[in-house]
Amino acid sequence: MLSQTAEYALRAVLYVAEHATGRPVRVAEMADALRIPRNYLSKILHQLAHNGVLVSLRGKAGGFQLGVRPDRLTLSAVVTPFDRIEQQRRCLLGRPQCSDRTACAAHERWKDVAGAVADFFRDTTVADLLGNGATVRI
């Protein structure tokens, strides 16, 4: 569903949201906890910081924090720098043009399903996933 990279991004953001309360979280700690290759994760986090999802702090006591309040941070915002899911899910048969007017064979039946997926990413926030504050499996 998600590319490996986008999945790493999502898990990392959830980890930051859960653990960076006050102090930022270091890459090494995250890479270790989430079993993600360290330098690869570093690049992903940097990209997320570039997009405003995270804030990076260098030097001693550096690391990453959320750049957006968790209840304002949608999964779409986390994932789109790595997977262009909106565009991917438009047409099941990959037609460049596929709409109600120029429908492919699958359009009528597929559009609701694709819509549900898009809505999920657009409407679900990081806060929704962390829920009541109980520790959560990432």
Place this chain on the structure above:
Amino acid sequence: MLSQTAEYALRAVLYVAEHATGRPVRVAEMADALRIPRNYLSKILHQLAHNGVLVSLRGKAGGFQLGVRPDRLTLSAVVTPFDRIEQQRRCLLGRPQCSDRTACAAHERWKDVAGAVADFFRDTTVADLLGNGATVRI
């Protein structure tokens, strides 16, 4: 959503369902009509034949026909030889174990969406997509 290969497979099967009425359809014709690289398509069709979705006939007047009645042929059957969608969509965060009992952070909200996608592929048949017999965009 689908890999390029699975998308080719689906379009090819729809093409066969629509055009192989009586005589089989040749690879070259299909590759041309669907703008799919010929030898690559050949391999995909061979794989579909191996899985019983298509039947291949060699020699003069050879080509491919459906191996299953269109109203019994689900999109899942067409696509799973190339994309293991069932497994892919289980857990958004990629956990090997993720169920109601061992839920990841996203499980509760994601499972309905993932279920809708899985149902679509399991329940939709080739006949559903071809519908009333009017020519259809593939």
Place this chain on the structure above:
DNA sequence: ACACTTTATCATATTAGCATGATAAAGACA
């Protein structure tokens, strides 16, 4: 200024998906 910690970035390797070109094998039919 210096030492230390941490992120940023560069160079490169590995793998899988996608694709092409050439040749082999099978079947139809004169």
Place this chain on the structure above:
DNA sequence: TGTCTTTATCATGCTAATATGATAAAGTGT
């Protein structure tokens, strides 16, 4: 049997995603 048409398969190349290792740059505290 021989020739033609068609699928089957082999060998190879290309590209992007994924990953690793080494080094540079930035910031903190003494």
